[in-house]
Structures are given as structure tokens and as C-alpha cells.
Amino acid sequence: xxxxxxxxxxxxxxxxxxxxxxxxxxxxxxxxxxxxxxxxxxxxxxxxxxxxxxxxxxx
Amino acid sequence: xxxxxxxxxxxxxxxxxxxxxxxxxxxxxxxxxxxxxxxxxxxxxxxxxxxxxxxxxxxxxxxxxxxxxxxxxxxxxxxxxxxxxxxxxxxxxxxxxxxxxxxxxxxxxxxxxxxxxxxxxxxxxxxxxxxxxxxxxxxxxxxxxxxxxxxxxxxxxxxxxxxxxxxxxxxxxxxxxxxxxxxxxxxxxxxxxxxxxxxxxxxxxxxxxxxxxxxxxxxxxxxxxxxxxxxxxxxxxxxxxxxxxxxxxxxxxxxxxxxxxxxxxxxxxxxxxxxxxxxxxxxxxxxxxxxxxxxxxxxxxxxxxxxxxxxxxxxxxxxxxxxxxxxxxxxxxxxxxxxxxxxxxxxxxxxxxxxxxxxxxxxxxxxxxxxxxxxxxxxxxxxxxxxxxxxxxxxxxxxxxxxxxxxxxxxxxxxxxxxxxxxxxxxxxxxxxxxxxxxxxxxxxxxxxxxxxxxxxxxxxxxxxxxxxxxxxxxxxxxxxxxxxxxxxxxxxxxxxxxxxxxxxxxxxxxxxxxxxxxxxxxxxxxxxxxxxxxxxxxxxxxxxxxxxxxxxxxxxxxxxxxxxxxxxxxxxxxxxxxxxxxxxxxxxxxxxxxxxxxxxxxxxxxxxxxxxxxxxxxxxxxxxxxxxxxxxxxxxxxxxxxxxxxxxxxxxxxxxxxxxxxxxxxxxxxxxxxxxxxxxxxxxxxxxxxxxxxxxxxxxxxxxxxxxxxxxxxxxxxxxxxxxxxxxxxxxxxxxxxxxxxxxxxxxxxxxxxxxxxxxxxxxxxxxxxxxxxxxxxxxxxxxxxxxxxxxxxxxxxxxxxxxxxxxxxxxxxxxxxxxxxx
Numbered sequence: 001x002x003x004x005x006x007x008x009x010x011x012x013x014x015x016x017x018x019x020x021x022x023x024x025x026x027x028x029x030x031x032x033x034x035x036x037x038x039x040x041x042x043x044x045x046x047x048x049x050x051x052x053x054x055x056x057x058x059x
Numbered sequence: 060x061x062x063x064x065x066x067x068x069x070x071x072x073x074x075x076x077x078x079x080x081x082x083x084x085x086x087x088x089x090x091x092x093x094x095x096x097x098x099x100x101x102x103x104x105x106x107x108x109x110x111x112x113x114x115x116x117x118x119x120x121x122x123x124x125x126x127x128x129x130x131x132x133x134x135x136x137x138x139x140x141x142x143x144x145x146x147x148x149x150x151x152x153x154x155x156x157x158x159x160x161x162x163x164x165x166x167x168x169x170x171x172x173x174x175x176x177x178x179x180x181x182x183x184x185x186x187x188x189x190x191x192x193x194x195x196x197x198x199x200x201x202x203x204x205x206x207x208x209x210x211x212x213x214x215x216x217x218x219x220x221x222x223x224x225x226x227x228x229x230x231x232x233x234x235x236x237x238x239x240x241x242x243x244x245x246x247x248x249x250x251x252x253x254x255x256x257x258x259x260x261x262x263x264x265x266x267x268x269x270x271x272x273x274x275x276x277x278x279x280x281x282x283x284x285x286x287x288x289x290x291x292x293x294x295x296x297x298x299x300x301x302x303x304x305x306x307x308x309x310x311x312x313x314x315x316x317x318x319x320x321x322x323x324x325x326x327x328x329x330x331x332x333x334x335x336x337x338x339x340x341x342x343x344x345x346x347x348x349x350x351x352x353x354x355x356x357x358x359x360x361x362x363x364x365x366x367x368x369x370x371x372x373x374x375x376x377x378x379x380x381x382x383x384x385x386x387x388x389x390x391x392x393x394x395x396x397x398x399x400x401x402x403x404x405x406x407x408x409x410x411x412x413x414x415x416x417x418x419x420x421x422x423x424x425x426x427x428x429x430x431x432x433x434x435x436x437x438x439x440x441x442x443x444x445x446x447x448x449x450x451x452x453x454x455x456x457x458x459x460x461x462x463x464x465x466x467x468x469x470x471x472x473x474x475x476x477x478x479x480x481x482x483x484x485x486x487x488x489x490x491x492x493x494x495x496x497x498x499x500x501x502x503x504x505x506x507x508x509x510x511x512x513x514x515x516x517x518x519x520x521x522x523x524x525x526x527x528x529x530x531x532x533x534x535x536x537x538x539x540x541x542x543x544x545x546x547x548x549x550x551x552x553x554x555x556x557x558x559x560x561x562x563x564x565x566x567x568x569x570x571x572x573x574x575x576x577x578x579x580x581x582x583x584x585x586x587x588x589x590x591x592x593x594x595x596x597x598x599x600x601x602x603x604x605x606x607x608x609x610x611x612x613x614x615x616x617x618x619x620x621x622x623x624x625x626x627x628x629x630x631x632x633x634x635x636x637x638x639x640x641x642x643x644x645x646x647x648x649x650x651x652x653x654x655x656x657x658x659x660x661x662x663x664x665x666x667x668x669x670x671x672x673x674x675x676x677x678x679x680x681x682x683x684x685x686x687x688x689x690x691x692x693x694x695x696x697x698x699x700x701x702x703x704x705x706x707x708x709x710x711x712x713x714x715x716x717x718x719x720x721x722x723x724x725x726x727x728x729x730x731x732x733x734x735x736x737x738x739x740x741x742x743x744x745x746x747x748x749x750x751x752x753x754x755x756x757x758x759x760x761x762x763x764x765x766x767x768x769x770x771x772x773x774x775x776x777x778x779x780x781x782x783x784x785x786x787x788x789x790x791x792x793x794x795x796x797x798x799x800x801x802x803x804x805x806x807x808x809x810x811x812x813x814x815x816x817x818x819x820x821x822x823x824x825x826x827x828x829x830x831x832x833x834x835x836x837x838x839x840x841x842x843x844x845x846x847x848x849x850x851x852x853x854x855x856x857x858x859x860x861x862x863x864x865x866x867x868x869x870x871x872x873x874x875x876x877x878x879x880x881x882x883x
Binding site: 001004005008009011012015016018019020022023025026027029031035036038039040042 | 120175176179194195197242243244246249250253257258261277280281283287288291450576764
């Protein structure tokens with residue numbers, strides 16, 4: 001039972017951490033486009049385009 | 060797929076390909092080892108660019124064909140280069156360390172997820188582009204690039220290469236504010252939700268356990284944890300309620316927010332007290348759940364409203380980013396490019412053909428036409444002479460005009476329309492206002508009762524006075540009451556948006572439900588508002604049916620490549636297989652000329668054809684259908700036929716009229732009595748008024764209203780603006796005219812029958828709102844005596860409150876659910 005002395009405050013901290021995470025996520029625009037990423041993943045290439053571009057950069 | 064190389068439809072845009080361009084293909088592209096036909100050089104170039112960039116899977120993934128790709132005129136290409144000057148970039152490009160630049164672009168032509176993919180991939184394949192992401196919802200792209208390796212104009216050009224248009228975009232201050240508000244609302248909702256879940260974790264064991272089973276130490280520890288987690292809910296998530304309550308209080312009213320704030324704080328402080336003194340019950344779980352449910356309802360409501368108002372944002376892009384100023388006019392003619400934001404009243408500008416006017420201005424020099432369709436709904440080009448006013452955002456026609464700026468910024472008509480829209484969106488629905496008023500009284504009464512209860516218990520049983528008072532406040536908190544109306548309206552709005560009817564003003568649904576009369580405008584509402592072939596006059600010696608069909612096919616062939624509405628009307632339903640014409644010449648404003656079977660033909664306006672045909676226009680044809688638009692077909696020696704274009708009734712109009720059962724129907728038209736009567740008879744509309752000026756229409760509707768009728772006005776938002784404004788509720792038939800949004804309480808973007816659906820949903824919504832309000836009030840009235848008698852434990856209070864709210868929300872969701880079933 002004594003572990004509750006640690007676990008209850010810990011659960012408060014975890015919840016607070018989650019809250020901060022959501023706050024940060026909404027501030028940084030994670031929820032700006034709720035539809036796009038779902039479609040985008042379906043169109044993903046096998047070869048990431050950034051690899052091509054790095055090649056260009058070396059040229 | 061085998062026959063794709065001879066397909067009748069363009070591989071890229073899906074429009075029919077003219078016979079002449081198909082056999083053999085004039086604009087071929089190779090895809091999947093097969094040759095495909097496209098309809099024009101524009102589509103061919105775009106398809107080739109896409110295929111050569113290795114983005115061919117766009118054609119597999121897309122859900123809709125692309126827009127027809129017109130090649131960029133040289134004028135616009137030259138303009139794109141102007142975007143590279145740092146001075147012009149100042150307003151919309153963010154400078155970052157090094158040569159890194161960032162800009163927001165509005166993309167035109169996006170229709171499905173594959174378009175987004177295509178644009179992102181294509182932009183990222185440009186050397187020097189560092190990041191490119193397109194927002195699916197707003198169609199805006201954010202692009203970061205290295206200015207030493209690529210210029211903004213090249214980026215814009217790359218977008219044009221694959222058939223889309225990109226405009227740099229300067230997010231206004233208001234826009235940024237709205238965005239910030241939305242982000243804040245999401246963060247508050249999340250935090251309240253998270254806190255609710257966690258606090259419930261501490262509360263449930265207490266509810267489930269027998270009294271005394273959990274030791275007082277643990278109980279207190281969990282209470283303290285709950286207190287800490289509820290603190291951000293009360294201080295941060297409740298901000299909107301605090302502001303609302305304070306605003307109401309300053310005006311001397313008790314709004315919906317006041318009881319919320321009071322209930323939250325009373326329960327919170329009482330719970331804090333109980334935690335500190337270690338006696339009494341805590342209500343932290345009720346507080347956080349209450350706030351979360353309320354915030355959720357508000358968030359959904361706001362989202363639905365924003366969706367309806369997206370048109371306001373699309374208006375912003377109507378203004379170009381820069382203008383050509385003639386600094387030394389009239390002496391000098393040197394043109395300099397200036398950002399539109401820096402224009403001043405009195406500046407003299409040159410507006411080139413095809414450009415948009417950057418501000419409201421007066422024409423000083425040149426005669427031309429302006430296409431104001433997007434602003435006024437008027438489909439025809441409006442002639443402009445020196446002295447005439449042009450509207451910022453309208454498109455200049457075929458000739459360059461010199462204009463003097465008269466109004467800029469917030470004073471322009473365009474800004475006025477945007478303001479109207481904003482106002483409409485901010486307006487609170489009448490029903491919600493009623494609920495607010497009722498709740499205000501209800502709350503005042505509740506507070507009195509709670510105070511009286513506290514007093515009575517204080518005298519008789521001081522120990523239980525506070526817990527009982529708090530239980531009274533919690534169990535009868537007006538959560539369900541405040542959710543009842545918005546939840547139903549949100550569900551109904553969403554369902555109607557799917558059907559193609561946008562609700563732009565709060566009172567619209569309510570008034571729609573109680574209307575007694577519906578008045579239709581004829582042109583553009585009950586009819587198409589665009590020409591269809593009405594009659595053919597044969598001028599050949601043998602007016603037989605076979606001759607007629609041959610001449611109609613010839614006319615359709617001549618117009619095969621044209622995008623003009625009249626060309627569409629002529630082509631409709633005509634099979635030109637086996638006919639080949641060559642040497643097309645297009646005379647804008649006149650008509651077309653082409654060869655077939657060794658003979659030259661012209662099709663177009665009478666005066667245009669007359670300069671070509673050696674014979675004069677036959678006597679009998681002089682006055683034929685002079686009220687309609689008539690195009691004539693002639694060879695070099697003979698007049699062959701005339702085609703009269705008129706306006707036909709929309710096919711779904713009859714179905715709509717059937718749905719308007721129970722309402723008196725009227726039709727108003729600026730047209731002559733004959734055609735109006737014909738339409739009214741066909742559709743079975745008894746009441747009609749023809750040849751009505753806007754003022755007559757207004758008087759007609761006002762006369763109806765004077766008899767105590769509640770009138771729905773359905774119009775296309777052009778000349779109907781005054782009567783739309785006067786009607787009890789107005790429906791603007793959109794058809795792409797964004798300005799119509801400002802005039803209409805509802806905007807019809809789908810089929811006419813969506814209005815019938817709207818009527819049904821509006822009545823259903825009214826019924827559900829009444830049920831909700833009755834339930835919420837009834838529940839409160841029943842629960843109150845029990846709470847006052849001290850018979851309600853904390854868990855029962857929370858359960859009652861939550862259950863009551865859930866019931867109200869689920870009842871409202873029936874509106875949305877039925878929409879899905881109906882749509883299938």
C-alpha cells in the first residue's frame with residue numbers, strides 16, 4: 001500500500017505531462033490539418049523523395 | 060483500357076476531345092505503353108510534365124479528373140517573375156536565417172488527395188525547395204526554399220506546369236487571430252478531457268468501495284491529486300466561460316455562462332474546502348466532466364460555422380498581390396509594379412486584359428468589359444466606359460484599361476462583403492438566444508432556491524448545509540439545457556452541408572421550419588440561367604429533318620473546341636462522329652470559322668457572319684427570336700440556319716416543388732409574362748408576377764409579410780439582393796457566386812432538391828430542440844426537490860448530470876444519423 005504514496009503523485013505528473021503535450025501539439029499546428037495526413041500516407045512512395053533531392057544537392 | 064488511345068475523353072481533364080483532335084490524336088501522351096489522347100496543348104504539356112517527373116501514379120490514385128489546363132499567357136508568365144523582387148515579397152514571404160525563405164500559397168484546382176500528393180512531390184523535386192506541405196482542408200501550401208538556388212517565380216511556375224495555379228497569400232491579422240483562437244480552443248478541450256479522465260480514475264474507486272473501506276489517508280491523497288488536476292481546468296479551460304460571463308454581467312444580464320462559472324467555482328471551492336478540512340464530499344470529477352462536455356459542444360458548433368464560412372476566406376484571394384502603377388499619367392506611360400497593400404486613393408493604374416482590378420476604381424481611359432460574376436453573380440460581362448466604376452476583384456475583359464483608385468482596403472465592396480459574412484457567422488442563433496434567456500431566468504431561480512436551501516439546512520443541520528447546496532448546484536447545472544440547442548443545430552447544419560445546403564446565418568433553420576410561403580426567382584433558380592438550344596431556323600431551300608440534323612451537327616462541329624456556354628449548348632446531344640473540320644479560326648466576341656468538305660463556314664453573331672457571307676441576311680430571319688441569343692451559320696454564299704438559345708427549366712425543379720407541399724408557392728421574374736407563365740404552368744405554381752423590377756419584387760414580398768405570412772425567398776443573389784434581405788429567410792442559389800453568400804441566410808450549392816431536404820430537416824430540428832429543452836428543464840425540475848431534500852449522493856449527482864447531457868447530445872445526433880441513411 002505504501003507504493004501509493006509514490007504512484008498517486010506520479011499519476012498526477014503523468015497526466016500533467018500529457019496535458020502539456022496536447023498544449024504543445026495544438027500550439028505547433030498538429031491539429032491544423034485533420035484530413036490530409038490520412039490520405040498522404042496512402043500515396044507514400046517506396047523511395048522517399050528527400051533521397052532524390054539529396055542527390056541533387058550533391059550535384 | 061485497350062481503346063484508350065482512341066478515347067473520346069481527355070486523358071488529363073476528362074473532357075470530350077474534339078473529333079478533329081482525336082483521329083489521329085493531335086495532342087498525344089504516352090502512359091503505360093499506350094498512346095492516350097488529350098484535348099489541348101495545355102493538358103498535353105501538363106500530362107507530359109507529370110509523367111516525366113515520375114509522378115504517374117497520380118493518374119491511378121486520383122478520384123476526379125483534373126481541371127482543364129490552359130497554358131499560362133505570356134502576360135502572366137512575366138508577372139510571375141515580378142514576385143522575385145524582395146520589395147514585393149516583403150508582405151508575404153518570411154525571411155529566415157541564410158537564404159531560407161518561407162511563404163504561404165493558395166492553390167487553385169485541388170480536388171482530391173492525389174492533387175495534394177502531386178503538388179507536394181513536384182515541388183519537392185525542384186532543387187532548392189526545402190519543404191513543401193499542402194493543407195488538405197484549406198488548400199494552402201507552405202513552401203520553404205533556398206533563395207540562392209531557386210526563385211519564388213520558378214516555384215509558382217512549377218505549380219503551373221502541372222496544371223494548378225498558385226497565388227502567394229498574405230494571411231491577414233484577423234485570419235491569424237482566428238487561427239490562434241482555434242488552437243486555443245483545441246488545447247482547452249484536450250486539457251479538460253485529459254483532466255476529466257484522470258480525475259475519474261481517482262473518483263471511481265471511491266464510488267465503488269464501501270464507506271470506510273478506503274483509508275482516510277488514501278482518500279485525502281486522491282482528493283489532493285484530483286484538486287491539482289482540476290486546477291488547470293478551472294483556471295485555463297474555463298477561460299471562455301469566464302469571459303462570456305463577465306461580458307454578460309457588464310451588460311447587466313445573467314447569461315448562460317454565468318451559472319456555468321458559478322456552478323464550477325462553487326463545486327470547486329466546496330471540494331477544495333472538503334479536501335483541506337478532510338470532511339465532506341468532493342466534486343472534482345463533476346467539475347472536469349461538466350467543463351469538458353460543454354467545451355466539446357462549443358468546439359463542434361464552432362467547427363460547423365467555420366465550414367459554412369470558408370467562402371469568406373476564398374474571397375481574399377480575389378485581389379491580386381500587386382498592380383501596375385502609371386506614376387506619370389497622363390504625361391508619362393511608364394509602368395511600375397507596386398504591392399496592392401501600398402496603393403493609395405488617386406493612384407492611376409493600368410489593368411491588363413485578364414487581370415483582376417486591385418481596388419474599387421474609376422475608368423479613365425479605354426473601353427472594355429468586366430466580368431463581375433464572382434462579386435455580383437451577373438454572368439454577362441459588364442461594359443465599362445470612361446467614368447464607370449469597376450469593382451476590386453472583378454476580372455478585366457479584353458482591353459487594357461487605365462483606372463484611378465477610388466477606394467482601398469477596408470472600404471472596398473469586396474471588404475464589405477467579407478465583413479457581411481463575418482457578421483453572419485458571428486451571429487448567435489435565435490433559438491440559442493432563447494435558450495440563453497430561459498436559462499438566465501432558470502439560473503436566477505436556481506440560485507435563489509439553492510440559497511434558500513442552504514439557509515434552511517444551515518438552521519436545521521449545519522454540517523450538511525454546504526454539501527447539499529453543492530449537490531443542488533451540480534445536479535441541476537444547466538449543462539443539458541445549454542447543450543440542447545447547439546447540439547441539434549450543429550448536427551442539422553452538418554447534415555445539410557452534406558446535402559448541398561449551407562447555413563450561413565443562425566436564425567435560418569428556425570425560420571425555415573415556420574415558413575408559410577416560398578417565393579422563387581425564375582432565372583437562374585428554377586431555370587438553368589445558362590443558354591440551351593431552344594429553336595432552330597432553317598434558311599436552306601429544303602427544311603427537312605435530315606437537313607436540320609446535318610446543320611446542327613455542322614454547328615456542333617464548328618464549336619467543338621470552344622468553352623463558351625453557347626458552344627456547350629450547341630454541342631449538347633449532338634453526335635459529330637465521322638465529320639472532320641479543319642483550319643479553325645476563333646474570333647473572340649464574334650464566332651468561329653472553319654473548313655469542312657472544301658467549304659468555309661462561319662458560325663456566330665449576325666453582324667460577324669454578315670461580313671463573310673456574300674448574301675444578305677434573309678428578310679424572314681431579321682427579327683426572328685430577337686429576345687433570345689441567336690447565332691447564325693453560313694457558308695461564303697448562303698445563310699444556312701439560325702440557332703436560338705434560351706433558358707430551360709432545371710430538371711429537379713418539379714421534385715423541389717413537390718417537396719414544398721404545405722407551403723404556398725410563388726414565382727417572381729424580371730422576365731416577360733409569357734415565359735414566366737410557361738414556367739409557372741409547367742411546375743404548377745399558382746401565384747406569379749412577371750416583369751418585376753427589384754423594387755417590385757421587394758414590394759411583393761413585403762405585401763405578403765404584411766398579411767402575416769412568413770416568406771422564404773429563393774433567388775440567385777444578383778438582382779434579388781434587396782428582396783433576399785427583406786424575406787424572413789433567404790436561400791441564395793450559389794453556383795459559385797461567393798457574393799451570394801452575403802445575401803442569403805442559406806446557400807444552395809448542391810441540387811435544388813437539397814432545399815426540400817432543408818425544409819424537412821429544419822422541421823425535424825425544431826422538434827428535436829423542443830424535446831431537448833423539455834427534457835433538460837423537466838429533469839432539472841424533478842431532480843431539484845430530491846437534491847434539496849438531501850437525498851442525492853455525489854456520484855448520483857454526477858451521473859444524473861452526465862446522463863442528462865448525453866441523452867440530449869444523442870437525441871441531437873439522430874439528425875445527423877438520418878442524413879447518412881438518407882444519403883445512401
